[in-house]
Amino acid sequence: MADTPHTRDLGLxxxxxxxxxxxxxxxxxFARDRLRTRTSFAAWQDSDLPALGLSPEETDAQAWLVHRDGQRLAGGDAIAGVLLGAGFPARTLGRFLLLPGVRVLNRAAYRVVAANRHRLPGGTATCALPSPRGRTTPP
Known part of the structure; x- marks a missing residue:
């Protein structure tokens, strides 16, 4: 992957x-302020998605972590990847979330949180994800 403004000199x-x-x-x-992470953060709406190998539909559906080498992680794996780029004890938690049995639970938990993010602290009706039929989930 070529360097983009989001990957050049911004960490892992x-x-x-x-x-x-x-x-x-x-x-x-929270991640920026509390984790000593080497990960940069960018809104997908402000990113050059084709340069990162992603589409608006993919990034609208779930969070992504894109490494400088082009490796992409989605959803719960992306959260674990951010933790892996942080200091102790977050790095340990990231490793734990990627263990085979735990990884399945992490991915499922991510899907539940993502589907209900409009109901969580800080969430608003604009946080609701489109349903599979194209309608927005009501708040």
């Missing part, structure tokens, strides 16, 4: 989140 990877979601913004602010 870029975490793409939904700028329109208050819950996502709060989660990213």
């Amino acid at each position: 990877a870029v975490f793409l989140y939904d700028r329109d979601c208050g819950f996502c913004q709060r989660a990213v602010a």
